[in-house]
Amino acid sequence: xxxxxxxxxxxxxxxxxxxxxxxxxxxxxxxxxxxxxxxxxxxxxxxxxxxxxxxxxxxxxxxxxxxxxxxxxxxxxxxxxxxxxxxxxxxxxxxxxxxxxxxxxxxxxxxxxxxxxxxxxxxxxxxxxxxxxxxxxxxxxxxxxxxxxxxxxxxxxxxxxxxxxxxxxxxxxxxxxxxxxxxxxxxxxxxxxxxxxxxxxxxxxxxxxxxxxxxxxxxxxxxxxxxxxxxxxxxxxxxxxxxxxxxxxxxxxxxxxxxxxxxxxxxxxxxxxxxxxxxxxxxxxxxxxxxxxxxxxxxxxxxxxxxxxxxxxx
Amino acid sequence: xxxxxxxxxxxxxxxxxxxxxxxxxxxxxxxxxxxxxxxxxxxxxxxxxxxxxxxxxxxxxxxxxxxxxxxxxxxxxxxxxxxxxxxxxxxxxxxxxxxxxxxxxxxxxxxxxxxxxxxxxxxxxxxxxxxxxxxxxxxxxxxxxxxxxxxxxxxxxxxxxxxxxxxxxxxxxxxxxxxxxxxxxxxxxxxxxxxxxxxxxxxxxxxxxxxxxxxxxxxxxxxxxxxxxxxxxxxxxxxxxxxxxxxxxxxxxxxxxxxxxxxxxxxxxxxxxxxxxxxxxxxxxxxxxxxxxxxxxxxxxxxxxxxxxxxxxxxxxxxxxxxxxxxxxxxxxxxxxxxxxxxxxxxxxxxxxxxxxxxxxxxxxxxxxxxxxxxxxxxxxxxxxxxxxxxxxxxxxxxxxxxxxxxxx
Numbered sequence: 001x002x003x004x005x006x007x008x009x010x011x012x013x014x015x016x017x018x019x020x021x022x023x024x025x026x027x028x029x030x031x032x033x034x035x036x037x038x039x040x041x042x043x044x045x046x047x048x049x050x051x052x053x054x055x056x057x058x059x060x061x062x063x064x065x066x067x068x069x070x071x072x073x074x075x076x077x078x079x080x081x082x083x084x085x086x087x088x089x090x091x092x093x094x095x096x097x098x099x100x101x102x103x104x105x106x107x108x109x110x111x112x113x114x115x116x117x118x119x120x121x122x123x124x125x126x127x128x129x130x131x132x133x134x135x136x137x138x139x140x141x142x143x144x145x146x147x148x149x150x151x152x153x154x155x156x157x158x159x160x161x162x163x164x165x166x167x168x169x170x171x172x173x174x175x176x177x178x179x180x181x182x183x184x185x186x187x188x189x190x191x192x193x194x195x196x197x198x199x200x201x202x203x204x205x206x207x208x209x210x211x212x213x214x215x216x217x218x219x220x221x222x223x224x225x226x227x228x229x230x231x232x233x234x235x236x237x238x239x240x241x242x243x244x245x246x247x248x249x250x251x252x253x254x255x256x257x258x259x260x261x262x263x264x265x266x267x268x269x270x271x272x273x274x275x276x277x278x279x280x281x282x283x284x285x286x287x288x289x290x291x292x293x294x295x296x297x298x299x300x301x302x303x304x305x306x307x308x309x310x311x312x313x314x
Numbered sequence: 315x316x317x318x319x320x321x322x323x324x325x326x327x328x329x330x331x332x333x334x335x336x337x338x339x340x341x342x343x344x345x346x347x348x349x350x351x352x353x354x355x356x357x358x359x360x361x362x363x364x365x366x367x368x369x370x371x372x373x374x375x376x377x378x379x380x381x382x383x384x385x386x387x388x389x390x391x392x393x394x395x396x397x398x399x400x401x402x403x404x405x406x407x408x409x410x411x412x413x414x415x416x417x418x419x420x421x422x423x424x425x426x427x428x429x430x431x432x433x434x435x436x437x438x439x440x441x442x443x444x445x446x447x448x449x450x451x452x453x454x455x456x457x458x459x460x461x462x463x464x465x466x467x468x469x470x471x472x473x474x475x476x477x478x479x480x481x482x483x484x485x486x487x488x489x490x491x492x493x494x495x496x497x498x499x500x501x502x503x504x505x506x507x508x509x510x511x512x513x514x515x516x517x518x519x520x521x522x523x524x525x526x527x528x529x530x531x532x533x534x535x536x537x538x539x540x541x542x543x544x545x546x547x548x549x550x551x552x553x554x555x556x557x558x559x560x561x562x563x564x565x566x567x568x569x570x571x572x573x574x575x576x577x578x579x580x581x582x583x584x585x586x587x588x589x590x591x592x593x594x595x596x597x598x599x600x601x602x603x604x605x606x607x608x609x610x611x612x613x614x615x616x617x618x619x620x621x622x623x624x625x626x627x628x629x630x631x632x633x634x635x636x637x638x639x640x641x642x643x644x645x646x647x648x649x650x651x652x653x654x655x656x657x658x659x660x661x662x663x664x665x666x667x668x669x670x671x672x673x674x675x676x677x678x679x680x681x682x683x684x685x686x687x688x689x690x691x692x693x694x695x696x697x698x699x700x701x702x703x704x705x706x707x708x709x710x711x712x713x714x715x716x717x718x719x720x721x722x723x
Contacts, residue, residue, distance in 0.1 A: 138645025236450025
């Protein structure tokens with residue numbers, strides 16, 4: 001009688017080596033996980049140490065940085081005449097972001113309601129891939145779309161729009177954020193249990209009342225966090241605004257004018273190949289710091305809302 | 315006898331009917347609105363694709379795929395170097411991000427700690443990854459610029475013709491000297507890399523273009539000048555100045571990495587790392603716990619369970635997520651623009667490890683920002699090529715996903 005194969009060729013290892021190699025593997029996996037924390041620390045250290053060089057300069061004061069209404073880091077090579085006030089860049093970012101949110105939030109939310117409450121299986125099966133395709137379009141393509149299609153059509157319908165303006169960039173950023181708002185809100189709404197909807201219908205609610213008065217409030221934490229994530233995405237969006245929003249920092253609320261944003265300024269600064277080490281060069285770290293603080297805060301609040309206020313139904 | 319609620323006693327039938335009609339009408343209007351808005355996204359996609367196709371289809375030529383960017387021959391500019399550049403940068407990015415991302419996901423998902431302080435750290439890492447996913451890609455670009463390109467200037471800053479940084483391997487330094495034969499140069503091997511220029515006064519060992527070593531003769535002005543070409547090729551004038559020239563092998567490596575495709579790839583890896591981690595975690599979470607329990611039950615350790623049970627079951631999902639992340643990496647322009655600069659003047663792919671590269675999105679950004687009509691059309695054509703590449707990647711991901719779903723059913 002022949003023995004089973006497992007018993008014929010027994011290869012036993014010392015348990016001690018096994019334990020040791022197991023520990024080693026766990027340790028190396030933990031090291032990988034630590035690297036992600038190191039990245040955050042690296043970003044913060046990089047921003048703080050490099051922008052320290054910017055704020056240490058005599059031409060810059062911290063209060064002036066926050067309150068001055070002129071930003072001429074690129075235009076004036078002469079440090080004496082350069083003005084460093086973040087407000088024009090911030091207003092440019094806010095104009096573009098506000099327009100983007102006006103597009104992305106209502107459209108995204110309504111599309112999400114349609115997908116989760118009304119759409120048949122067949123419509124879902126091709127509407128969702130369409131949204132995924134839009135989400136996968138590179139941002140530089142959307143920027144090109146903004147100057148190719150959106151700006152000329154704005155100029156066609158209304159007067160007063162320059163070729164590069166905050167509105168067309170804002171619309172393109174809105175298109176970019178739409179799939180994100182939609183898929184995150186839809187996930188939240190699909191997590192609402194069926195019994196809530198059945199209860200609402202049983203009380204005589206129309207489909208409209210069920211979705212607006214029952215499902216949306218129940219999924220509110222997910223929807224709000226989707227909004228916040230989309231907002232921070234729009235603030236950090238770079239290529240669209242670099243192509244379509246223009247290169248002039250303006251401190252207005254007029255959406256038909258050029259609007260250099262914070263990210264747009266960083267790109268222009270890099271493109272200008274300004275000399276490393278000048279105050280103008282280091283100003284981009286000051287801008288990046290502002291950008292990072294805003295987006296990091298937004299994402300953090302979004303994540304916390306999603307975790308803390310998540311309604312769990314059993 | 316209890317009194318009836320007022321809502322039941324005072325009923326106005328007319329009001330109730332009207333109210334019901336109003337509510338139903340509102341609901342059907344809302345349904346119409348939903349349908350209309352849902353189709354807006356489809357419309358946007360159709361308009362976008364149609365506009366870009368109309369603008370770019372006339373430029374979809376062989377030239378576009380095989381030639382490089384050219385300021386002089388705008389008509390025949392192409393994107394060959396950027397296709398190669400994108401592929402190489404994304405390869406580096408995948409090599410760096412995939413092992414790191416999957417290892418992190420395995421650690422977070424399979425080795426959940428039980429003690430309270432470790433659980434806190436675990437939650438912190440998890441929150442941190444979600445936050446990293448929200449950091450704008452241009453900030454990663456700046457991180458790459460500081461950490462990979464300049465390395466905080468620890469190894470000195472790279473300056474053209476002055477300081478090459480800390481060279482580790484693959485570089486041969488020579489002094490380049492003109493010989494008496496016009497237009498012919500020979501190379502004198504360098505001994506001390508810090509001396510950037512030498513003055514040659516006595517015969518010295520040298521190599522010519524094909525690598526043959528010979529003794530370099532010196533001709534003193536005033537003495538008879540050599541006549542035949544072979545001697546002239548091996549003779550220099552006394553006091554000739556030799557400037558440094560560097561020959562780089564393909565494995566040339568130095569620190570800091572400077573504006574090389576390695577820096578670009580590593581920076582992109584930072585950008586897509588959170589995406590890969592989150593996708594891998596989700597597919598590991600989808601592995602049925604009973605599989606794990608069975609494996610543990612027959613005496614496997616946690617790592618053996620992960621290695622032989624969980625990972626094989628989760629690998630299709632991980633691959634789908636990774637391919638989608640690579641699609642994001644190929645289309646990402648901002649970090650590459652910051653790290654590698656906005657130049658597009660390059661004739662081919664990278665020649666050594668420290669060579670610069672251009673990528674498709676950066677080229678598109680450059681072309682789209684120009685005034686000439688030709689470049690606008692070229693940008694559209696390049697976008698079509700980029701979208702086709704993305705389409706191939708994404709359909710691979712979808713095919714994998716469907717195969718797996720079929721296997722599960």
